[in-house]
Amino acid sequence: MTEQDLIDLGFNKIIVTDEESNNGYDYYYYYLNLMEGLILDSTDSDHSTTHTWEVRNYEWPTVKSINKESIILLKQMAQDLQNLNP
Numbered sequence: 001m002t003e004q005d006l007i008d009l010g011f012n013k014i015i016v017t018d019e020e021s022n023n024g025y026d027y028y029y030y031y032l033n034l035m036e037g038l039i040l041d042s043t044d045s046d047h048s049t050t051h052t053w054e055v056r057n058y059e060w061p062t063v064k065s066i067n068k069e070s071i072i073l074l075k076q077m078a079q080d081l082q083n084l085n086p
Helices: 003-008 068-084
Strands: 012-016 027-035 038-042
Touching: 003 027, 027 068, 038 068
Parallel strands: none
Antiparallel strands: 012 027, 027 038
């Protein structure tokens, strides 16, 4: 997935400075809060190779990466669930 795909899907960019992480460099990653208890995170900028970003939910350890089509479906399901409980 590209960085533009993440932006188009509504992910938020989180910038982490060296002062915050104390790792010697600044970096950033993307996250998307679909609903309570369902957050997707991207790999961070220093781990994205050849402009390819992976997305995962760290509560699902057996799922290594979630593709764009699955994210679209998850977004729709989260919206449907929220509409059931206004």
